[in-house]
Amino acid sequence: xxxxxxxxxxxxxxxxxxxxxxxxxxxxxxxxxxxxxxxxxxxxxxxxxxxxxxxxxxxxxxxxxxxxxxxxxxxxxxxxxxxxxxxxxxxxxxxxxxxxxxxxxxxxxxxxxxxxxxxxxxxxxxxxxxxxxxxxxxxxxxxxxxxxxxxxxxxxxxxxxxxxxxxxxxxxxxxxxxxxxxxxxxxxxxxxxxxxxxxxxxxxxxxxxxxxxxxxxxxxxxxxxxxxxxxxxxxxxxxxxxxxxxxxxxxxxxxxxxxxxxxxxxxxxxxxxxxxxxxxxxxxxxxxxxxxxxxxxxxxxxxxxxxxxxxxxxxxxxxxxxxxxxxxxxxxxxxxxxxxxxxxxxxxxxxxxxxxxxxxxxxxxxxxxxxxxxxxxxxxxxxxxxxxxxxxxxxxxxxxxxxx
Amino acid sequence: xxxxxxxxxxxxxxxxxxxxxxxxxxxxxxxxxxxxxxxxxxxxxxxxxxxxxxxxxxxxxxxxxxxxxxxxxxxxxxxxxxxxxxxxxxxxxxxxxxxxxxxxxxxxxxxxxxxxxxxxxxxxxxxxxxxxxxxxxxxxxxxxxxxxxxxxxxxxxxxxxxxxxxxxxxxxxxxxxxxxxxxxxxxxxxxxxxxxxxxxxxxxxxxxxxxxxxxxxxxxxxxxxxxxxxxxxxxxxxxxxxxxxxxxxxxxxxxxxxxxxxxxxxxxxxxxxxxxxxxxxxxxxxxxxxxxxxxxxxxxxxxxxxxxxxxxxxxxxxxxxxxxxxxxxxxxxxxxxxxxxxxxxxxxxxxxxxxxxxxxxxxxxxxxxxxxxxxxxxxxxxxxxxxxxxxxxxxxxxxxxxxx
Numbered sequence: 001x002x003x004x005x006x007x008x009x010x011x012x013x014x015x016x017x018x019x020x021x022x023x024x025x026x027x028x029x030x031x032x033x034x035x036x037x038x039x040x041x042x043x044x045x046x047x048x049x050x051x052x053x054x055x056x057x058x059x060x061x062x063x064x065x066x067x068x069x070x071x072x073x074x075x076x077x078x079x080x081x082x083x084x085x086x087x088x089x090x091x092x093x094x095x096x097x098x099x100x101x102x103x104x105x106x107x108x109x110x111x112x113x114x115x116x117x118x119x120x121x122x123x124x125x126x127x128x129x130x131x132x133x134x135x136x137x138x139x140x141x142x143x144x145x146x147x148x149x150x151x152x153x154x155x156x157x158x159x160x161x162x163x164x165x166x167x168x169x170x171x172x173x174x175x176x177x178x179x180x181x182x183x184x185x186x187x188x189x190x191x192x193x194x195x196x197x198x199x200x201x202x203x204x205x206x207x208x209x210x211x212x213x214x215x216x217x218x219x220x221x222x223x224x225x226x227x228x229x230x231x232x233x234x235x236x237x238x239x240x241x242x243x244x245x246x247x248x249x250x251x252x253x254x255x256x257x258x259x260x261x262x263x264x265x266x267x268x269x270x271x272x273x274x275x276x277x278x279x280x281x282x283x284x285x286x287x288x289x290x291x292x293x294x295x296x297x298x299x300x301x302x303x304x305x306x307x308x309x310x311x312x313x314x315x316x317x318x319x320x321x322x323x324x325x326x327x328x329x330x331x332x333x334x335x336x337x338x339x340x341x342x343x344x345x346x347x348x349x350x351x352x353x354x355x356x357x358x359x360x361x362x363x364x365x366x367x368x369x370x371x372x373x374x375x376x377x378x379x380x381x382x383x384x385x386x387x388x389x390x391x392x393x394x395x396x397x398x399x400x401x402x403x404x
Numbered sequence: 405x406x407x408x409x410x411x412x413x414x415x416x417x418x419x420x421x422x423x424x425x426x427x428x429x430x431x432x433x434x435x436x437x438x439x440x441x442x443x444x445x446x447x448x449x450x451x452x453x454x455x456x457x458x459x460x461x462x463x464x465x466x467x468x469x470x471x472x473x474x475x476x477x478x479x480x481x482x483x484x485x486x487x488x489x490x491x492x493x494x495x496x497x498x499x500x501x502x503x504x505x506x507x508x509x510x511x512x513x514x515x516x517x518x519x520x521x522x523x524x525x526x527x528x529x530x531x532x533x534x535x536x537x538x539x540x541x542x543x544x545x546x547x548x549x550x551x552x553x554x555x556x557x558x559x560x561x562x563x564x565x566x567x568x569x570x571x572x573x574x575x576x577x578x579x580x581x582x583x584x585x586x587x588x589x590x591x592x593x594x595x596x597x598x599x600x601x602x603x604x605x606x607x608x609x610x611x612x613x614x615x616x617x618x619x620x621x622x623x624x625x626x627x628x629x630x631x632x633x634x635x636x637x638x639x640x641x642x643x644x645x646x647x648x649x650x651x652x653x654x655x656x657x658x659x660x661x662x663x664x665x666x667x668x669x670x671x672x673x674x675x676x677x678x679x680x681x682x683x684x685x686x687x688x689x690x691x692x693x694x695x696x697x698x699x700x701x702x703x704x705x706x707x708x709x710x711x712x713x714x715x716x717x718x719x720x721x722x723x724x725x726x727x728x729x730x731x732x733x734x735x736x737x738x739x740x741x742x743x744x745x746x747x748x749x750x751x752x753x754x755x756x757x758x759x760x761x762x763x764x765x766x767x768x769x770x771x772x773x774x775x776x777x778x779x780x781x782x783x784x785x786x787x788x789x790x791x792x793x794x795x796x797x798x799x800x801x802x803x804x805x806x807x808x
Contacts, residue, residue: 037596040498041625042469045460046453047489050629052504053622056449065446078569078617079533083488085451086621094444100456126704129483129735129745165482192441213482215619217490218457221445225454300530331533333737341533 049085057086058153066094066192069136071157074304075288080131080331080339082160084220090136090158091222092257093192096242100218100226103190105210109247112177119226122210125167130209130232131338133306135159135278137235137262140385143370148389148401151289155389155401156281159306161339162223164230165213169246170205178248186247186255187229187240197238197262198252199231203276207232210243233308233337234276235383237262267378278308280367281386282315282342282359293397296350301328302343307361312340314360319346321354321390321402322369328357336362353393354402453489461490462557470498470596473540475561478708479692484535484735484743486564488624494540494562495626496661497596500646504622504630507594509614513651516581523630526614529571533617534636535742537710539563539682541639541666544789547774552793552805555693559793559805560685563710565743566627568634569617573650574609582652590651590659591633591644601642601666602656602678603635611636614647637712637741638680639787641666671782682712684771685790686719686746686763697801700754705732706747711765716744718764723750725758725794725806726773732761740766757797758806 057070069090072082082088089095100119108114139158142149149155178201185204189195199208209230212219219225224241231238237257252258252274264272282305287293301319305312311334316325328342342357359367370387377384390402461474473494476486493499504523512518543562546553553559582605589608593599603612613634616623623629628645635642641661656662656678668676686709691697705723709716715738720729732746746761763771774791781788794806 036500036594039468039470039596040495040500042498043461043463043472043474043493043495044626045463045474047461047491047493047624047626049450049488050504050622050625051501052630055621057447057451059447059449061447064443066443068447070447070449076621078531078620078622079567081485081567081620083619083621084453087451089447089451091444091447094446096440096444097455100454120698124698124703126747126749127482127706163483163485190440192443215487216482216485217459217480217487218454220451221454222448222451226456294524294528299528302531333739335737343530345530 055086057089058157067092069138069158071153072160074152074157074283074285075291077285077304080161080304080341081215082162084162084215084223087160087162087220087223088136088158089222090236091191092195095221096191097221098190098226098242103226103244105227105243105246107172107176107246107248109186109249110179110182111248112179113175115172115176119212122167122227123212125171127165127167128209129163129165129213131161131163131335132230132232133159133161133337133339134230134236134239135306137237137278137383141382143385143387143389144374144379144381146403148403149289150401150404152283152285155289156283158236161306162214163216164209164211166209166211166230169208169210172210173205181250182248184249184252186249186253187238187243188245188247189240190242190244195240195257196253196255197240197258198255199238201248203231203234233278235262235278238276262383264377264383265380267380275384278384279386280307280309280312280359280361280365281305282357282367283389284317284355284357284391287355287393287399288391289399289401291399293348293393293399295397296348299346299348300343301346301355302341303357304339305342305357305359306337306339307359307365308337309365310336310362312359313362315340315342316358317342317344318356319353322356325358348393350395352395354390355393356388356390358388459490461493462561471496473542473562475557476564478556478561478687478689479695481689481708484565484708484745485619486566488566488619488621488627491564491566491624491627492540492562493626494640495595496599499625500595501625502594502630502646507630507648509631509647509650511576511580511650511652513590513653514583514586515652516583517579519576519580523616526571526631527616529575531569531571532613533567533569534613535565535567535739536634536636537563537565537741537743538634538640538643539710541641541682541787545786547789547791547793548778548783548785550807552807553693554805554808556687556689559693560687562640565710566618567620568613568615570613570615570634573612573614576614577609585654586652588653588656590653590657591642591647592649592651593644594646594648599644599661600657600659601644601662602659603642605652607635607638637682639666639682642680666787668781668787669784671784679788682788683790684711684713684716684763684765684769685709686761686771687793688721688759688761688795691759691797691803692795693803693805695803697752697797697803699801700752703750703752704747705750705759706745707761708743709746709761709763710741710743711763711769712741713769714740714766716763717766719744719746720762721746721748722760723757726760729762752797754799756799758794759797760792760794762792
């Protein structure tokens with residue numbers, strides 16, 4: 001390779017100017033000549049990421065390390081897919097180590113023909129694959145209060161998007177039949193706490209999947225290996241992991257995790273139960289909390305939007321704290337109930353700026369401001385926060401949440 | 405949970421009958437009761453797959469373990485995405501361990517303004533994400549001969565599909581400008597052998613990506629970390645990995661890997677060079693070689709189809725060795741130059757059957773039979789085999805290639 005001439009470096013400065021000063025000239029000559037000529041690592045059966053990459057799930061521990069949650073590092077995300085290794089976690093009693101050859105799914109209760117199925121039998125049935133977001137009902141729970149999350153992961157990271165493969169539950173329900181009066185299903189996991197959620201039968205028949213595949217391979221242990229429910233658009237806890245039992249019933253089971261938890265305490269002291277749908281939401285992932293801009297100039301604001309009600313139709317971005325909004329570009333394909341990546345070029349003038357995004361879904365629903373949400377739901381709701389998230393870009397380029 | 409009654413087991417037999425005998429009744433009572441109630445594993449920063457899952461890349465070694473290829477286990481695949489850990493590999497001198505902070509991309513040659521860019525600078529530029537298949541030009545090379553691959557991995561496994569994120573090369577070419585007469589680009593990797601390929605400038609401007617993201621995280625080392633080309637629809641070797649240099653030229657560089665290799669020797673003794681496009685192709689992944697059917701009955705035939713020329717419009721499936729064909733269902737979204745998953749229910753009568761798939765892409769091109777391909781290209785071509793792949797289901801349920 002030829003050494004770069006002085007003129008090259010001068011011209012690099014021109015590109016730097018075009019992009020706003022970010023691409024700085026360097027004294028170095030062609031570094032490529034110096035790169036390693038020794039043979040690299042040989043072929044391998046199953047790959048790993050580069051040792052230079054350290055992005056990880058944030059771990060929010062409770063009193064036992066087996067119960068808690070860890071968020072997807074959305075600030076480091078690309079595209080619309082979440083690597084399975086970084087899919088958010090929410091466990092109530094740790095990740096069981098299940099032998100798929102011994103695991104069974106029982107379908108019983110108000111059915112005509114109860115069933116016990118092996119994983120092998122389930123995998124033999126007609127299947128579908130769908131790219132869906134899964135979001136914890138408690139995602140962004142910290143945003144209700146005055147001290148909001150410091151970065152995208154810790155504020156909005158209990159949401160992840162994968163390609164899920166499995167059997168439509170409707171197919172099995174057609175096999176078992178349901179008895180008159182059947183209207184709910186109790187789903188139970190094989191984790192130590194036997195996590196349980198009640199789901200209306202109509203949803204089960206509409207679009208629930210018995211999923212065993214995630215992003216092209218078997219579901220990861222933290223996400224329910226070998227079998228979980230995928231309940232498109234509904235809060236994550238209904239997507240019961242390590243699924244071992246479905247009981248068809250005539251009423252909801254009123255389990256702990258749909259009464260004491262995953263319910264919304266309203267200002268009048270009453271609690272809303274079974275608020276399943278995750279409404280439209282979005283977050284700017286760059287620039288977002290904890291990141292730093294390297295001087296004024298051209299940047300691409302980007303982020304993720306999604307809705308439990310379907311497709312994202314519009315994402316607006318503000319750089320002045322909400323006084324003005326511009327439409328971001330939405331990346332295709334825009335899939336129902338999946339992350340949609342949005343992008344907007346932005347020339348930063350080097351002064352303090354407040355950034356945010358606002359999503360509109362195909363139902364016409366517009367993501368509300370935090371204030372609007374609090375007016376309706378009060379401050380004890382805990383779950384289902386989908387308010388607009390503001391990031392403050394400081395004059396030194398550092399990015400914090402807008403409360404900092 | 406209630407114990408399953410005798411009547412449940414009898415009814416399970418009915419479902420077994422409906423599905424053709426595959427779902428056999430079992431004596432066991434509800435096994436779920438016995439499952440583990442001890443706390444599971446705690447939260448983790450970066451997840452791993454279940455220890456019960458062993459699917460891996462097949463490794464085809466050459467005389468040095470650093471040069472060779474390993475295939476994606478397509479027979480174990482779900483949906484349209486390939487896990488990054490199982491993306492096929494093809495290395496000419498091993499996988500370099502590159503520090504992204506030290507890596508540089510040089511763009512020089514017949515340009516107005518040469519550039520040296522860091523990874524950080526490249527990541528700052530406007531980007532896009534696209535789901536694309538990448539296929540080695542040598543994929544299915546063994547199929548030209550009489551002894552074809554024993555399974556989907558070893559015959560068709562040098563093809564994988566990921567969501568790639570990066571900067572359109574056109575954007576950087578607009579910044580560098582090109583001088584009159586410029587018509588090709590030489591791309592060079594930072595691996596020990598400095599893998600080089602020449603690519604027409606028109607393609608570079610049309611749709612090539614400078615990719616740094618794969619399936620939502622940084623590209624894996626085996627796939628070119630920290631930077632590779634994505635050259636949509638063209639043979640894999642042009643997607644130069646560990647990219648360190650792009651030189652704009654007035655002619656192809658005639659490197660070893662576009663003359664002695666990755667060229668097609670025709671029956672008349674002449675070699676076709678620069679046969680870039682990977683034509684429409686498909687393969688049945690279930691049932692495929694090495695798998696076994698558990699008795700007669702209902703199965704879902706499934707597989708993958710793709711084309712370097714765009715979208716897959718049709719996949720036909722035969723179960724009688726090509727005498728009759730039926731249209732398979734194509735899973736949406738069908739993306740350009742990406743895997744398309746096809747599915748077709750099939751009731752196996754328990755007798756020998758020969759299965760295959762045949763893809764048609766949006767250009768109208770139909771995947772040819774192996775015989776038709778050989779008539780035109782002879783037997784010395786080596787690369788670019790895209791013939792129909794036949795699997796034989798034996799009466800005992802075992803599946804082999806049709807030559808076995």
